Amino acid sequence: MNLKKLPLNNLSHNAGRTVGLAILVALLAFVAYGGSLVMSSLQNGIGSLEARLGADVIVAPATAKSQQDLNDILIDGVPGQFYMDASVLDEVAGIDGVEVASPQYYLSTMKAGCCSMPVQIIGFDPATDFTVQPWIERTYGGDLGLDQVVVGCNITGAPGATIKLYGVECGIVSKLEKTGTKLDNAVFATNETVRHLINEAVERGFPPDSHEDPAMRISTVQVKVADGYDPEVVAGEITLRVRGAYAVATRAMTSSVAESVSGIAGVIGVLMGVIWVLAAAVLVVVFSIAGKHRAKEFAVLRVIGASRKDLSGVVVKEAVLISALGAVAGIVAALVVVLAFNGALEAALGVPFLTPDIGTMALFAVGAFAVAMVAGPAASAVSARRLSKVDAGQVLREE
Amino acid sequence: MGDIRLETQGACKKFFRKRRDSAQYFDAVAPTDLQLAAGELVVLKGRSGSGKTTLLNMMAGLLEPSEGTVTLDGQNLYELDDAALSRLRNERFGVIPQGQTALHSLSVVQNVTLPYLMYRDDDGCESRALELLENLGIRQLADSYPSELSGGESRRVCVARALMCAPDVLFADEPTGNLDDASTQVVLEMLRSYADAGAAVLVVTHEQMAEEYADHVLKMDAGVIEARA
Numbered sequence: 001m002n003l004k005k006l007p008l009n010n011l012s013h014n015a016g017r018t019v020g021l022a023i024l025v026a027l028l029a030f031v032a033y034g035g036s037l038v039m040s041s042l043q044n045g046i047g048s049l050e051a052r053l054g055a056d057v058i059v060a061p062a063t064a065k066s067q068q069d070l071n072d073i074l075i076d077g078v079p080g081q082f083y084m085d086a087s088v089l090d091e092v093a094g095i096d097g098v099e100v101a102s103p104q105y106y107l108s109t110m111k112a113g114c115c116s117m118p119v120q121i122i123g124f125d126p127a128t129d130f131t132v133q134p135w136i137e138r139t140y141g142g143d144l145g146l147d148q149v150v151v152g153c154n155i156t157g158a159p160g161a162t163i164k165l166y167g168v169e170c171g172i173v174s175k176l177e178k179t180g181t182k183l184d185n186a187v188f189a190t191n192e193t194v195r196h197l198i199n200e201a202v203e204r205g206f207p208p209d210s211h212e213d214p215a216m217r218i219s220t221v222q223v224k225v226a227d228g229y230d231p232e233v234v235a236g237e238i239t240l241r242v243r244g245a246y247a248v249a250t251r252a253m254t255s256s257v258a259e260s261v262s263g264i265a266g267v268i269g270v271l272m273g274v275i276w277v278l279a280a281a282v283l284v285v286v287f288s289i290a291g292k293h294r295a296k297e298f299a300v301l302r303v304i305g306a307s308r309k310d311l312s313g314v315v316v317k318e319a320v321l322i323s324a325l326g327a328v329a330g331i332v333a334a335l336v337v338v339l340a341f342n343g344a345l346e347a348a349l350g351v352p353f354l355t356p357d358i359g360t361m362a363l364f365a366v367g368a369f370a371v372a373m374v375a376g377p378a379a380s381a382v383s384a385r386r387l388s389k390v391d392a393g394q395v396l397r398e399e
Numbered sequence: 400m401g402d403i404r405l406e407t408q409g410a411c412k413k414f415f416r417k418r419r420d421s422a423q424y425f426d427a428v429a430p431t432d433l434q435l436a437a438g439e440l441v442v443l444k445g446r447s448g449s450g451k452t453t454l455l456n457m458m459a460g461l462l463e464p465s466e467g468t469v470t471l472d473g474q475n476l477y478e479l480d481d482a483a484l485s486r487l488r489n490e491r492f493g494v495i496p497q498g499q500t501a502l503h504s505l506s507v508v509q510n511v512t513l514p515y516l517m518y519r520d521d522d523g524c525e526s527r528a529l530e531l532l533e534n535l536g537i538r539q540l541a542d543s544y545p546s547e548l549s550g551g552e553s554r555r556v557c558v559a560r561a562l563m564c565a566p567d568v569l570f571a572d573e574p575t576g577n578l579d580d581a582s583t584q585v586v587l588e589m590l591r592s593y594a595d596a597g598a599a600v601l602v603v604t605h606e607q608m609a610e611e612y613a614d615h616v617l618k619m620d621a622g623v624i625e626a627r628a
Contacts, residue, residue: 001505001509001512001513001516002513002516002517002521003517006504006513009504009505010504013503013504013505014504296500297502297503299496299500300496300500300501300502301502302461302485303459303461303488303494303496303500304488304489304494304513304514304517304560305485305486305488305489305490305514305517305518306485306517307481307482307485307486308481308485309481309482310485310517391462392456392461392462393452393453393456393457393459393461393462394462396496396497396498396500396572
């Protein structure tokens with residue numbers, strides 16, 4: 001046993017004190033890491049939603065119900081369907097500032113062979129689509145054929161398996177990456193497949209609740225705005241000029257979600273700050289109290305030849321070891337909570353929630369570890385300074 | 400151990416004392432000249448609060464005098480920086496403080512070897528520690544922890560710890576407190592034989608029996624060494 005080994009020995013011999021202090025540091029690390037993960041997931045979620053929507057402007061039927069349904073489908077994940085005349089597509093394409101216009105057809109099913117939940121089927125036109133296919137290309141190289149579908153990551157079934165939709169066995173050719181949005185619950189197919197599903201359902205005698213021929217009717221027009229045009233201005237122009245249609249810039253659609261995310265992030269930030277201040281203050285106090293109780297121990301070390309620097313070293317080394325233990329525990333706990341309750345967090349917060357990739361999570365973990373490793377020794381600094389200046393003679397006389 | 404000499408020259412200690420109406424310094428130890436020489440065992444007696452422990456702490460390099468000097472072989476201890484003084488304390492001084500001062504997170508044998516291993520490699524020092532514990536009659540407690548010891552056993556651990564580095568000067572502050580007569584005799588005989596081996600030994604004690612082992616007996620009262628008892 002020497003002074004280098006003494007801190008570890010002190011910690012193991014005073015397990016209660018060690019665990020108590022480690023729990024406080026773990027709380028700091030948990031808050032730092034968990035908060036970072038949640039905030040990052042919220043930011044990723046909103047970014048992912050915007051990216052997945054893909055279009056600059058979405059045109060839907062002008063009725064209020066249609067607008068609500070559009071929001072329900074894309075933002076809240078409630079399956080639905082609404083339609084307008086397919087001629088809207090050409091009218092929209094003719095508006096100044098519209099670079100690409102592509103139709104989509106929404107069909108909802110209350111039951112599918114795959115799922116216990118209602119599924120939103122989104123049909124698209126492969127010739128003009130620019131919102132769905134880029135995502136499909138990332139996971140599946142080929143074109144979608146008849147009765148082939150791509151599913152969101154929350155849909156049961158792996159590539160190669162089939163999913164029964166309106167009685168038709170559709171081959172799953174790919175599963176999309178998680179987006180953290182409600183579109184993770186959607187099934188994507190070409191309009192040709194959607195038409196086949198409807199026809200099969202009608203032939204079998206259980207047609208969809210509300211169905212229209214995708215050749216004649218469409219649900220939305222996805223618009224890509226040409227460079228130099230403001231999507232909101234183009235959306236306004238479409239609404240003004242195309243009868244029966246209402247256009248909305250996706251930026252505006254997601255702004256309410258972004259506001260919610262911003263509000264939640266703010267609350268989390270404040271909570272993080274409050275918990276940090278409280279936990280750090282408690283840590284300083286606990287280190288300080290522990291230091292007072294250990295004055296005699298350090299006086300003895302002085303008596304047998306420890307320098308003031310040695311005494312500081314013992315205190316700081318103990319704090320570093322406690323911090324490392326607490327930081328690892330806090331980070332692991334935060335990781336487990338965020339990953340295990342990912343879905344519950346998304347449901348509770350009511351906004352898109354996409355956990356960052358492993359690299360980013362590792363980076364945050366390193367950051368949280370570093371912060372905790374600074375906080376613990378910093379909190380012990382007052383105690384270390386006081387103990388290093390302990391008047392051995394006076395302390396031992398007071399016994 | 401060589402022909403060492405520890406001495407104080409006009410060393411005094413003033414403490415600041417705050418009272419209800421005023422604040423003032425008082426002299427815990429008046430200017431004192433005292434020498435400890437190799438091979439001598441000096442017993443310092445006096446009532447509680449007479450300044451014995453303060454003088455011991457000043458001589459042991461633990462408490463800087465307000466005035467005057469403490470020199471070891473001509474070197475003023477308090478001119479050394481903290482690291483050098485700490486090392487000197489470890490290598491040349493052994494201190495048995497008042498009360499129970501064993502470190503609770505270490506076993507008995509670890510308590511005894513700790514001073515040695517602070518500045519030296521582990522060259523089998525445990526056998527020397529066990530020998531010291533044997534001489535003090537607590538060899539069987541080597542692996543026990545201080546919380547398992549009686550007051551007397553704990554005092555003997557501190558004696559062994561102070562002797563571990565074979566110091567040139569040994570300071571013992573009430574070394575026989577909490578000890579029964581038999582154990583008191585064992586400890587005092589050990590201190591005597593240590594002085595006979597060439598060390599300078601200063602014992603602060605109320606123990607009457609200690610005088611039988613002393614070369615010199617000093618009495619202290621109100622911070623002043625009054626006379627050779």
